[in-house]
Amino acid sequence: MNLSVFLIILLAAALHAAWNAIVKGGDDSSMMAITVTGAAALIAAATLPFLPPPHRPSWPLIAASAILSVCYYVLVGRTYKIADMSRTYPLMRGAAPLLVALASTMLLGDRLTVWAWCGVIVICAGVLAMTSNRGLAPAAGTRLALLNACVIASYTLVDGVGVRRSGSAASYTLWIFLLTGAPLVAWTLARRSGEFGSYVGRNWRLAVIGGAGTVASYGLALWAMTATSVAVVAALRETAIIFGTLIAAFALKERIDRARLVAALTIAVGAIILRGS
Numbered sequence: 001m002n003l004s005v006f007l008i009i010l011l012a013a014a015l016h017a018a019w020n021a022i023v024k025g026g027d028d029s030s031m032m033a034i035t036v037t038g039a040a041a042l043i044a045a046a047t048l049p050f051l052p053p054p055h056r057p058s059w060p061l062i063a064a065s066a067i068l069s070v071c072y073y074v075l076v077g078r079t080y081k082i083a084d085m086s087r088t089y090p091l092m093r094g095a096a097p098l099l100v101a102l103a104s105t106m107l108l109g110d111r112l113t114v115w116a117w118c119g120v121i122v123i124c125a126g127v128l129a130m131t132s133n134r135g136l137a138p139a140a141g142t143r144l145a146l147l148n149a150c151v152i153a154s155y156t157l158v159d160g161v162g163v164r165r166s167g168s169a170a171s172y173t174l175w176i177f178l179l180t181g182a183p184l185v186a187w188t189l190a191r192r193s194g195e196f197g198s199y200v201g202r203n204w205r206l207a208v209i210g211g212a213g214t215v216a217s218y219g220l221a222l223w224a225m226t227a228t229s230v231a232v233v234a235a236l237r238e239t240a241i242i243f244g245t246l247i248a249a250f251a252l253k254e255r256i257d258r259a260r261l262v263a264a265l266t267i268a269v270g271a272i273i274l275r276g277s
Contacts, residue, residue: 017243019213039211041181061162066179083141094127119274126266160230
């Protein structure tokens with residue numbers, strides 16, 4: 001893999017970990033996630049007038065991606081209500097790249113080398129290993145996590161096709177965030193308007209930082225999909241867990257046990273394999 005593409009995907013992963021840390025660090029993670037998504041939508045609305053519109057063939061895929069993204073956020077919220085994030089998040093993120101790899105070879109015609117397959121599998125194994133010492137999630141939580149893995153894989157595949165048809169990775173990305181954030185914020189205002197307004201007033205600075213981070217993270221990942229295999233990008237993006245582990249240890253002062261460290265190193269080995277593929 002080209003070194004510059006590899007480094008850009010790692011930067012996207014680091015930004016993904018950073019905005020997730022902002023969400024986790026909030027006093028209400030669900031409200032912070034909506035606030036960050038709303039900030040991303042505002043950034044998109046302010047930036048899109050200065051960019052060329054995506055090519056017409058990509059518009060149905062933008063709409064499909066926005067719908068799938070809304071489903072993703074709804075499923076995340078429901079999953080975390082009945083099961084711990086530490087048990088379900090790795091299941092969602094670990095299963096999705098493998099589903100993408102299998103589907104992209106059959107549906108998109110992407111051809112992975114043996115080494116690329118090894119790298120994808122090692123990264124997925126490392127992500128899933130994050131749950132090894134935390135026990136199993138409740139059956140309902142496991143089902144929702146696996147369903148969301150399918151949703152993640154679906155919007156990844158949709159965006160892999162869409163961004164290649166769009167002619168502009170930046171405008172394609174921003175339209176997705178605008179069409180995802182607007183309905184989520186409208187839904188929150190309809191249900192919790194007073195609480196949401198107060199929360200935004202207290203946390204808008206972090207929301208703007210998080211919104212910029214998530215837009216940049218996914219925009220870089222989508223650009224990378226125009227330069228290399230969708231499956232490779234999807235797998236390498238999960239190195240965000242390495243950066244998340246570092247943030248948890250040094251910024252959030254969380255204790256990192258041996259199993260979590262081994263899992264992070266496994267993901268790093270997978271990334272090295274993909275770099276050489």
